[in-house]
Amino acid sequence: MFKQGSIQSHLSIRDKLLAMDFVLLSCIIFLGLISFFAMYSTDGGEFAYHTKSHIVRFFVFFFLFFVVSFFKASFWYSTSIPIYIGILILLILVKYFGLTSSGSQRWLDLYFLNLQPSELMKIGLILFLANYYHRISAGDVNRITFLFKPLVALIIPFILVVTQPDLGTAFLIGVGGFIVIWLAGVKMKYFTYFGLILISLTPIAISFLKPYQKSRILTFLDPSRDPLGAGYQITQSKIAIGSGGFFGKGFLNGSQSYLDYLPEKHTDFIFTLFSEEFGFFGSSIVLTLYVVITMRIVSIGNMVRDTFSKLYCYSFATAFFIYVAVNMCMVLGLIPIVGAPLPILSYGGSSMMAMMLGLGIAMSCKIHKDQSIN
Amino acid sequence: MISSTGESKSKLIGRRMFVISAAKAVVVLGILGRLVSLQINESKKYKTLSDKNRFREWKFSPPRGTINDYYGKQIASNKQVYQLHVIPENSENIETLLFRLKNILNLTEKKVFKIRRKIKSQKPWDPVVISDNLTWSEFSRINLFLHELQGAEPIVSVARLYTEPSSAHVIGYVSKASKKDLQNKAYLKDKITTSTRVGKTGLESKLDIQVLGDVGYKRYEVNAYGKRIKEISINPGKAGQNFKTTLDQEVQELASNLLKDKSGSVCVMDIYKGDIVAMVSSPVFDPNQFVHGINSKNWNKLIKHRDKPLINKAIAGLYPPGSTIKSLAVISALENDVFNPKTVIRCSGSIELYGEKFHCWKKKGHGFMDMREGLKQSCDVYFYEVARKLGIDRLSVTAKKFGLGDRVLDGFIEERTGVVPNTSWKKKFIGKNWYLGETLHAGIGQGYWQSSPMQLCLMTAQIANGGYKIKPRIILNDDENKKFSDLNKFIEDRKLFSDDVVSLYDFISKFKYKSLFRNPENIKFVIDALYGATNEPGGTSYGSRLTKKGFIFAGKTGTSQVKRFTAKQRELEIKNEDLPYEDRDHALFVAFAPFKDPRYAISVVIEHGGSGSKTAAPIAKKVIKKVLERHPLRESQANGEIT
Numbered sequence A: 001m002f003k004q005g006s007i008q009s010h011l012s013i014r015d016k017l018l019a020m021d022f023v024l025l026s027c028i029i030f031l032g033l034i035s036f037f038a039m040y041s042t043d044g045g046e047f048a049y050h051t052k053s054h055i056v057r058f059f060v061f062f063f064l065f066f067v068v069s070f071f072k073a074s075f076w077y078s079t080s081i082p083i084y085i086g087i088l089i090l091l092i093l094v095k096y097f098g099l100t101s102s103g104s105q106r107w108l109d110l111y112f113l114n115l116q117p118s119e120l121m122k123i124g125l126i127l128f129l130a131n132y133y134h135r136i137s138a139g140d141v142n143r144i145t146f147l148f149k150p151l152v153a154l155i156i157p158f159i160l161v162v163t164q165p166d167l168g169t170a171f172l173i174g175v176g177g178f179i180v181i182w183l184a185g186v187k188m189k190y191f192t193y194f195g196l197i198l199i200s201l202t203p204i205a206i207s208f209l210k211p212y213q214k215s216r217i218l219t220f221l222d223p224s225r226d227p228l229g230a231g232y233q234i235t236q237s238k239i240a241i242g243s244g245g246f247f248g249k250g251f252l253n254g255s256q257s258y259l260d261y262l263p264e265k266h267t268d269f270i271f272t273l274f275s276e277e278f279g280f281f282g283s284s285i286v287l288t289l290y291v292v293i294t295m296r297i298v299s300i301g302n303m304v305r306d307t308f309s310k311l312y313c314y315s316f317a318t319a320f321f322i323y324v325a326v327n328m329c330m331v332l333g334l335i336p337i338v339g340a341p342l343p344i345l346s347y348g349g350s351s352m353m354a355m356m357l358g359l360g361i362a363m364s365c366k367i368h369k370d371q372s373i374n
Numbered sequence B: 001m002i003s004s005t006g007e008s009k010s011k012l013i014g015r016r017m018f019v020i021s022a023a024k025a026v027v028v029l030g031i032l033g034r035l036v037s038l039q040i041n042e043s044k045k046y047k048t049l050s051d052k053n054r055f056r057e058w059k060f061s062p063p064r065g066t067i068n069d070y071y072g073k074q075i076a077s078n079k080q081v082y083q084l085h086v087i088p089e090n091s092e093n094i095e096t097l098l099f100r101l102k103n104i105l106n107l108t109e110k111k112v113f114k115i116r117r118k119i120k121s122q123k124p125w126d127p128v129v130i131s132d133n134l135t136w137s138e139f140s141r142i143n144l145f146l147h148e149l150q151g152a153e154p155i156v157s158v159a160r161l162y163t164e165p166s167s168a169h170v171i172g173y174v175s176k177a178s179k180k181d182l183q184n185k186a187y188l189k190d191k192i193t194t195s196t197r198v199g200k201t202g203l204e205s206k207l208d209i210q211v212l213g214d215v216g217y218k219r220y221e222v223n224a225y226g227k228r229i230k231e232i233s234i235n236p237g238k239a240g241q242n243f244k245t246t247l248d249q250e251v252q253e254l255a256s257n258l259l260k261d262k263s264g265s266v267c268v269m270d271i272y273k274g275d276i277v278a279m280v281s282s283p284v285f286d287p288n289q290f291v292h293g294i295n296s297k298n299w300n301k302l303i304k305h306r307d308k309p310l311i312n313k314a315i316a317g318l319y320p321p322g323s324t325i326k327s328l329a330v331i332s333a334l335e336n337d338v339f340n341p342k343t344v345i346r347c348s349g350s351i352e353l354y355g356e357k358f359h360c361w362k363k364k365g366h367g368f369m370d371m372r373e374g375l376k377q378s379c380d381v382y383f384y385e386v387a388r389k390l391g392i393d394r395l396s397v398t399a400k401k402f403g404l405g406d407r408v409l410d411g412f413i414e415e416r417t418g419v420v421p422n423t424s425w426k427k428k429f430i431g432k433n434w435y436l437g438e439t440l441h442a443g444i445g446q447g448y449w450q451s452s453p454m455q456l457c458l459m460t461a462q463i464a465n466g467g468y469k470i471k472p473r474i475i476l477n478d479d480e481n482k483k484f485s486d487l488n489k490f491i492e493d494r495k496l497f498s499d500d501v502v503s504l505y506d507f508i509s510k511f512k513y514k515s516l517f518r519n520p521e522n523i524k525f526v527i528d529a530l531y532g533a534t535n536e537p538g539g540t541s542y543g544s545r546l547t548k549k550g551f552i553f554a555g556k557t558g559t560s561q562v563k564r565f566t567a568k569q570r571e572l573e574i575k576n577e578d579l580p581y582e583d584r585d586h587a588l589f590v591a592f593a594p595f596k597d598p599r600y601a602i603s604v605v606i607e608h609g610g611s612g613s614k615t616a617a618p619i620a621k622k623v624i625k626k627v628l629e630r631h632p633l634r635e636s637q638a639n640g641e642i643t
Helices: A013-018 A020-044 A049-070 A074-098 A117-135 A144-162 A167-183 A188-208 A211-223 A232-244 A269-304 A306-331 A349-367 B004-042 B041-053 B094-103 B108-119 B136-150 B166-172 B178-182 B188-192 B201-205 B208-214 B249-258 B298-305 B322-335 B369-374 B381-389 B392-401 B422-428 B437-444 B452-464 B478-483 B487-498 B503-512 B521-534 B567-572 B610-631 B633-636
Strands: A100-103 A104-109 B053-060 B075-088 B127-133 B152-162 B174-175 B197-199 B217-222 B229-235 B264-270 B276-282 B346-347 B350-353 B354-358 B367-369 B555-560 B586-593 B600-606
Touching: A013 A049, A013 B174, A020 A049, A020 A269, A020 A349, A049 A349, A074 A104, A074 A117, A074 A144, A074 A306, A100 A117, A100 B298, A117 A144, A117 A167, A117 A306, A117 A349, A144 A167, A167 A306, A167 B004, A232 A269, A232 B004, A232 B041, A269 A306, A269 B004, A306 B004, B004 B041, B041 B053, B075 B094, B075 B136, B075 B166, B094 B108, B094 B127, B094 B136, B108 B127, B127 B136, B127 B152, B136 B152, B136 B487, B152 B166, B152 B452, B166 B201, B166 B276, B178 B188, B188 B208, B197 B201, B197 B208, B201 B208, B217 B392, B229 B249, B249 B264, B249 B276, B249 B610, B264 B452, B264 B610, B276 B586, B276 B610, B322 B369, B322 B381, B322 B392, B322 B437, B322 B452, B322 B555, B322 B586, B322 B610, B350 B381, B354 B381, B354 B437, B367 B369, B369 B381, B369 B521, B381 B392, B392 B422, B392 B437, B452 B521, B452 B586, B452 B600, B521 B555, B521 B586, B555 B610, B586 B610, B600 B610, B610 B633
Parallel strands: none
Antiparallel strands: A100 A104, B053 B217, B075 B127, B075 B152, B174 B197, B217 B229, B264 B276, B264 B600, B346 B367, B350 B354, B555 B586, B586 B600
């Protein structure tokens, strides 16, 4: 074991470019291209607002991805706590200055962008917890006192987001956090205890749910309950995907989305639109791309040696996969509609920003895998 | 700073990551499986659902086929109507729209209520008919305000128009399909739209399937809110078939005018082809009022009318045939060899049988009569004797042979078959044995007999053509016309070789007619006697004869009792006109013309009209004149000279 960091402490831009994971990079670019076509289709085959804005955002945040990946992993290690706290402050600001849309206060108006801090918190929390478990020793992981801090770090943003209200994002933030805690080696029994506490708290939680959230859960359990309301979206989404068949209806020919049968087709239901137009063939390509991205990040996790990078890569890969899986399962009618965007494909600046940030840090771990974190 | 604790941490993390990766693989397989199930296995189902979402069809009815008379004159045609439909889902606020329409069209509160109920009962994209027959001024007012009436659609459509009230009964009428129609008429299943009218009676009902045509549709692509995005396809449907009938509208009108203020019917039939030249019932009604829904006031007026204007009395009116049955009684008696036509009987005004008195219509009696005189003067006493010898069962067999007691036309739902009484009929339907006295009444066409004027017309036609069975028709079709193409040549031949067996054989083989007799002389005997009845002094219809060459006809009167005269009434010599209307006799007259080379048979029935010779025969005379005058025109039309 030798300290490579001192040998290769200064990589040139060219070295960094060459050290990138090109499979991961090309998958991201490919997904980006697919998203342009999908967005063009949601605009009804016109180069209109959503398409333009999406393309611009993609390139801006793709550039961010490069910038982020060129920073040393150790930089991200040392800035994890400030980043987490910064996002937490933004979340608190949302409570007071946030924009309200369709009954939920999620956005901060930054003039050039309506920032949704909860999306960034997905990455922020993973960074914070990876940092935390990097610092404590293996023996301390399962001591009650050392469990307290991560739980608080998880619960505060969770509650802030749930009360926006945004159940979907809060859920995804929480899951991301638990993945880090699980990977860090916290014993199964603690999860069991926590689970039991959650279940006993369920009745109280339900009383806090908004009527539409209750309805979504009930409708998922029995879609025929409300075929024209909450069940409508699931039904129409299934019709769209199913009617795509093997090769799809063809680009710009997705009648379900074109004729407005699909709800939120450029955000949460973008996969439905794509599936309708490109069929099983297209959707399995997209699914494969996501699986490859996940696998590449896991393999970066396998390469790196320090706990922070490993924990971060594994956790981010898993969280990323869960975002994809939750979105797909949702549009396929396998789980209730929770309002989770599909990474990269869905329209939405904050989500794009968070994903590019997350991918960038993973890429940074790859580029700087031989540099140690101090 | 990678320490040994870091090393063990890494191992633990790796192990747990392995567990997670396994879980991920399961999830990926789950998603993939779902995609396979939706997009490959059940793709067909979802494609159908997607198309159901995407396309919506609006059906519309093509115009009904027209029904024309023999010369192509339209009896039932179509006119342009202005309609207003509302498609509820296209309007932003249906209540304000209804409020606006109510003011513009002066709709009643009740009508608006009905419309609201209709809107609730159907799909939001199905049009609701607000009015199916707007006046021009209403229509233009709607168009003026159209920009404020989102969801309202003014439509120019076609609706049934009846121009000839004299043919109201034979043509029938259309109106909206009732629940019963939808249940009973299977063909309506694919033919019904909001504007479809269904044939209810007469030819409209008989020809409904063909006249309706095939429904057309417009197929639109619609978005999730039901807004029409574009027209995908349009199928104009198939217009209904037009029909030509055997009716002569001019004869119809004349007959209808002659029956004005009377209750009754006139039927005219070609004795060879069976063509119905006229079928008129009186009083008439206006069938147009049914097309857009008759109001309850007019409806009540029609159904409460004493003379039942909605009934087609030519085929649905049943009367005892009275003396018109005597021709058949003669044929039956001669055919069965039970009566010698030379037999002379003295009529003293009545006979007695088992203590019951049977009266002749002539109170003082006819004196000595043979069979020809008996038929000519319609002596009841003579026919009591004929009937007594013949018996009811043999008479009923002959009557059925000549078309009584059975349907004359195909497909007229309102047609009634009537009654040809005999011993087994009485046993079955009344449950009692037949009395000889009833045979005597039956011999003069009273008692249980019930026949329609059309049946009597057919009977007369089949006597006049020499005793051959014909199949009456009212719809012309080209195949049958070919069959009759050399009919005239045949009639010429028949004149030359009137008794020639070859000629008769020809007649049968060429026209596939079935003879109804055993001996043609028996038919000739009746024809000759009927000539006497109209054209010889003492004959019952002598007063109504035509004398012009080629117009001479032969006929038989009939008077059918509604109520039997009591002995007291007979004594008081109460006249028919003095009785209350409902108790007065029906007047009947059947005839064929011209006497030499006959071509047409006619029957006239006037309900409660008194005696046949006084009321029915004069009408028949005028109709016969008209029919014969128009015969050359009809012939040339048949031979294709007029197109």
